[in-house]
Amino acid sequence: MVISKLKLSIIIIGVLTFLGMLALYIFWNPTETNIFPKCPVYGVTGIYCPGCGSQRAAHKILNGNIFEGIRHNYLIGLLGLVLSYQAFMFIMNNVLQKGIVNLLHKSKVTMGILVIVILFWILRNINLFPFTELAP
Amino acid sequence: MEQIKPPRPDSYLALAIISTIICCLPIGIVSIVYATKVNSLYADGNYDEAIRASKNAKTWGLVSVGVAVVGLLIYILIFGVAIFGALSNGNF
Numbered sequence: 001m002v003i004s005k006l007k008l009s010i011i012i013i014g015v016l017t018f019l020g021m022l023a024l025y026i027f028w029n030p031t032e033t034n035i036f037p038k039c040p041v042y043g044v045t046g047i048y049c050p051g052c053g054s055q056r057a058a059h060k061i062l063n064g065n066i067f068e069g070i071r072h073n074y075l076i077g078l079l080g081l082v083l084s085y086q087a088f089m090f091i092m093n094n095v096l097q098k099g100i101v102n103l104l105h106k107s108k109v110t111m112g113i114l115v116i117v118i119l120f121w122i123l124r125n126i127n128l129f130p131f132t133e134l135a136p
Numbered sequence: 137m138e139q140i141k142p143p144r145p146d147s148y149l150a151l152a153i154i155s156t157i158i159c160c161l162p163i164g165i166v167s168i169v170y171a172t173k174v175n176s177l178y179a180d181g182n183y184d185e186a187i188r189a190s191k192n193a194k195t196w197g198l199v200s201v202g203v204a205v206v207g208l209l210i211y212i213l214i215f216g217v218a219i220f221g222a223l224s225n226g227n228f
Contacts, residue, residue, distance in 0.1 A: 017205065024212070037211040041161065050165070054157045079153045086150060104149055107176035113149065114168045117156060 026062045030055040050075055050121045053136025072136050075120060078113070142183050145190035147174040151197035155204070163200035167193050 003011075030036045041049040053072035060069030061076070070077045085104065092098045103109050124134035149171040156164030170193035177186035 017209070021205075021208070035212055035215060037208060037215075040207075049162050051157050051162070073157065075153065075157050079150070079157060082150055082153060104147070105144060105175055105178075107172060107179050110147060110149060110168075110172040110175050113153070114165075114172050117153075117165065117168060121162070 022062065025055070025058045029059050048121075048124050048136055050117055050124075052124075056136065071133070074134060075117065078116065082113075144178055145174055145187045146194070147171040147190060148193040148197050151201070152193060155197045155200040158201065158204050161200060161203065163196060163203070167196040167200065170196060 024035070028035060036055050039049060039052045041047065042052055051073070054076065057069040057072035057076050060066075060072065082104065089100065089102045089104075092100050093102070120134060123131045124136070127135075148167065152164055152167035152171045154164075155167055156162065170189050173189040174186050174193060177183075177189055
């Protein structure tokens with residue numbers, strides 16, 4: 001596979017940025033410092049968006065408090081599930097050549113994920129007991 | 137007449153979820169909508185449109201991740217550096 005110089009430099013810059021941000025989120029707690037921006041959607045409208053809480057979650061997860069981190073934004077749990085399922089399917093079908101049907105290729109499953117994300121967005125803005133758990 | 141199935145276009149679902157989580161602008165939702173379209177169009181046999189939806193899902197996902205990362209970096213460069221400076225001077 002031939003990778004052009006431009007693509008290679010984009011990849012290198014991307015990896016360096018990723019590592020740099022990882023370090024920032026490991027060493028600084030977004031609730032204690034002001035170096036991280038607040039969510040612009042929340043700042044402007046006062047509505048929690050589906051991504052709110054992900055910076056606090058990243059800090060906690062990177063420091064080993066996985067469950068406490070996921071409580072800030074449950075979508076990270078969903079992402080973890082999807083990524084590990086994709087990795088599992090990749091190993092099964094491309095390495096072990098099993099030819100198993102990938103559930104994520106079914107339109108009902110993707111539709112379900114879309115519904116979950118939108119429901120999550122609506123429910124986390126409801127200020128009543130069971131839903132306050134979803135708030136960032 | 138049976139049509140030969142072209143390979144399934146990537147739905148970029150994981151990228152769409154990542155962009156929804158890290159990007160505070162809910163553009164990621166648009167990307168998930170396109171990811172959903174890829175699978176349903178492919179299942180219905182609309183292969184060309186599925187490929188187009190796949191490209192859209194990828195573009196929207198990359199744009200929202202890009203906007204989020206660039207915005208974050210600019211914020212940290214402007215405010216973060218100022219705060220670091222204050223911290224190191226002991227004026228916090």
